[in-house]
Amino acid sequence: MSNLLLHLFPKDPSGKVQRGQAMVLIALAFVGLAAFVGLTVDAGILFIQIGHLRRAVDSASLAAANQFREGRTLAEIEAASDAFINLNSLSPADADIFVCDIADMTTTNTNPYHDIELCPDDDGDGNYGEIGEVPRKFVRVEATMPVEFTFMPIIGFGSINIRAEAISEAASVDLVLVVDTSPSMAYDAECGDGDDDDAWAEQFLVPGSPPTYNPSKGGTPDGIDDCVSSTGAVVGDWPDDIMRDPNICNDPDPAAGIQGQCHPFEEVRAAALGLVGRMYFPYDRMAIVTFDANATTQQNPTTNQSSVVSSIANLTAYGVTGCPGWPDPSLCTSTNIADGLQVGGGLFGGTWLREEAIPILILLSDGAANAATNDTPPPPRICPGSPGAPTWVPPFCRDAEFEVGVGDYGYDAEDAAVDQGLFVGCPEANTYDPALTSCASAGQGAVVFTIGLGDQMINSDACDLSAYPGGCEPDQAEKLLRYIAAIGDDGDPSTDPCASTGVGASCGNYYFSPTGVGLIQVFEAIASRIFTRII
Numbered sequence: 399m400s401n402l403l404l405h406l407f408p409k410d411p412s413g414k415v416q417r418g419q420a421m422v423l424i425a426l427a428f429v430g431l432a433a434f435v436g437l438t439v440d441a442g443i444l445f446i447q448i449g450h451l452r453r454a455v456d457s458a459s460l461a462a463a464n465q466f467r468e469g470r471t472l473a474e475i476e477a478a479s480d481a482f483i484n485l486n487s488l489s490p491a492d493a494d495i496f497v498c499d500i501a502d503m504t505t506t507n508t509n510p511y512h513d514i515e516l517c518p519d520d521d522g523d524g525n526y527g528e529i530g531e532v533p534r535k536f537v538r539v540e541a542t543m544p545v546e547f548t549f550m551p552i553i554g555f556g557s558i559n560i561r562a563e564a565i566s567e568a569a570s571v572d573l574v575l576v577v578d579t580s581p582s583m584a585y586d587a588e589c590g591d592g593d594d595d596d597a598w599a600e601q602f603l604v605p606g607s608p609p610t611y612n613p614s615k616g617g618t619p620d621g622i623d624d625c626v627s628s629t630g631a632v633v634g635d636w637p638d639d640i641m642r643d644p645n646i647c648n649d650p651d652p653a654a655g656i657q658g659q660c661h662p663f664e665e666v667r668a669a670a671l672g673l674v675g676r677m678y679f680p681y682d683r684m685a686i687v688t689f690d691a692n693a694t695t696q697q698n699p700t701t702n703q704s705s706v707v708s709s710i711a712n713l714t715a716y717g718v719t720g721c722p723g724w725p726d727p728s729l730c731t732s733t734n735i736a737d738g739l740q741v742g743g744g745l746f747g748g749t750w751l752r753e754e755a756i757p758i759l760i761l762l763s764d765g766a767a768n769a770a771t772n773d774t775p776p777p778p779r780i781c782p783g784s785p786g787a788p789t790w791v792p793p794f795c796r797d798a799e800f801e802v803g804v805g806d807y808g809y810d811a812e813d814a815a816v817d818q819g820l821f822v823g824c825p826e827a828n829t830y831d832p833a834l835t836s837c838a839s840a841g842q843g844a845v846v847f848t849i850g851l852g853d854q855m856i857n858s859d860a861c862d863l864s865a866y867p868g869g870c871e872p873d874q875a876e877k878l879l880r881y882i883a884a885i886g887d888d889g890d891p892s893t894d895p896c897a898s899t900g901v902g903a904s905c906g907n908y909y910f911s912p913t914g915v916g917l918i919q920v921f922e923a924i925a926s927r928i929f930t931r932i933i
Contacts, residue, residue, distance in 0.1 A: 846886020
């Protein structure tokens with residue numbers, strides 16, 4: 399049988415060779431498998447490092463934009479970018495930063511930090527940065543680093559350099575500063591300085607609690623400093639420090655930003671100049687609007703820092719000139735917050751529109767709204783009063799309490815200020831969605847900060863108890879400014895960051911300063927909240 403099987407299935411004389419070929423094939427398969435595993439592992443390492451570098455460069459670009467916002471040197475900006483790269487454990491990766499060199503926006507600029515692609519677009523004539531076009535604060539961060547492979551050196555690939563870049567933009571700002579210049583901005587008078595600070599009171603006010611304004615009183619100022627001691631003893635009806643007369647404390651010939659002795663108006667001026675120093679011209683623009691009986695644009699949006707400084711230096715508090723004898727106080731009141739907001743908000747649209755910039759409005763007032771202009775006269779002013787008709791019964795031209803919507807005595811100056819706050823702070827038309835905000839219509843979409851200055855914001859004495867037996871809200875002025883700030887905080891008046899905050903405290907986009915001295919810190923806090931975005 400065994401012989402038969404051998405005959406049927408003879409031995410293959412090459413069997414040993416075939417077994418050797420199989421071993422070679424298996425060995426080659428193992429090499430291929432190892433190469434495939436190595437390629438997979440090293441590819442994973444490569445993609446992980448690319449993602450890591452991209453995230454690090456994004457962080458570095460935001461850091462660079464923040465440094466750009468602060469006006470740091472290019473070397474300092476690059477150092478900040480390198481620090482963020484290293485914080486992400488990517489050393490020895492280094493970052494290079496590039497900006498548009500606005501001193502020479504041409505392709506021939508040899509500045510190593512200059513990137514012509516970050517400059518304003520060429521309109522076809524070969525010139526970048528057309529006259530009047532405001533540059534944007536772009537920063538490009540580029541970083542490279544080597545990636546060391548684990549298995550690929552077997553086939554001759556030891557490492558590869560990877561690269562990532564990100565462009566960030568520090569927020570270009572269009573800022574409108576709206577400042578109260580009504581006579582009460584000179585309320586912080588000083589005894590014993592030789593000035594007749596109560597001249598206006600001697601001429602127009604009738605003693606009482608509270609005193610009443612009589613435009614036909616015809617009193618004669620005594621021309622002397624009535625304050626005779628540090629305790630406030632007086633000669634005549636009024637303590638000399640009841641309020642300075644802006645006609646006296648204003649300097650009619652300002653020089654170098656020094657204006658006179660109207661306080662706290664001088665502190666307002668100093669704080670405003672400090673804010674100018676935090677702006678980054680010519681990337682940012684700034685405008686100045688003042689309001690008293692009416693609003694006035696003192697400086698249109700400009701990138702020229704010296705023009706803004708000059709405008710602030712030439713501001714004056716509204717001088718008391720008396721009232722011509724109208725039967726109501728509507729042409730005598732002088733805190734027209736509504737007009738200030740309307741004029742200031744209007745500077746974010748029309749010919750002044752700059753879509754890439756963040757519109758910011760800062761409103762500063764030291765009292766409640768008591769004046770408003772009617773856009774469709776007659777009458778030229780908005781001034782209902784108590785009980786239902788304009789009278790010389792305080793509070794003038796507004797109800798005795800803050801409310802949203804028309805109050806008991808009709809549409810008043812405070813209602814007009816609320817409406818203009820909605821105009822400035824509600825989302826602009828392209829982003830307005832009634833499902834996302836309680837605003838009834840689109841507005842300018844500006845970020846709004848409000849500043850309340852002084853005791854009359856929270857402890858107003860403008861209330862005739864015979865007309866309002868229940869009294870008036872002493873913090874009516876603060877409630878108005880908090881409401882306006884709530885609109886400008888997120889474009890929705892129903893979300894109020896101040897809802898649970900007590901009287902006389904800063905909250906959300908509202909800041910309270912009991913004295914003018916504290917305004918420097920307030921403006922600094924607002925400036926620090928300017929933000930950046932990554933693109």
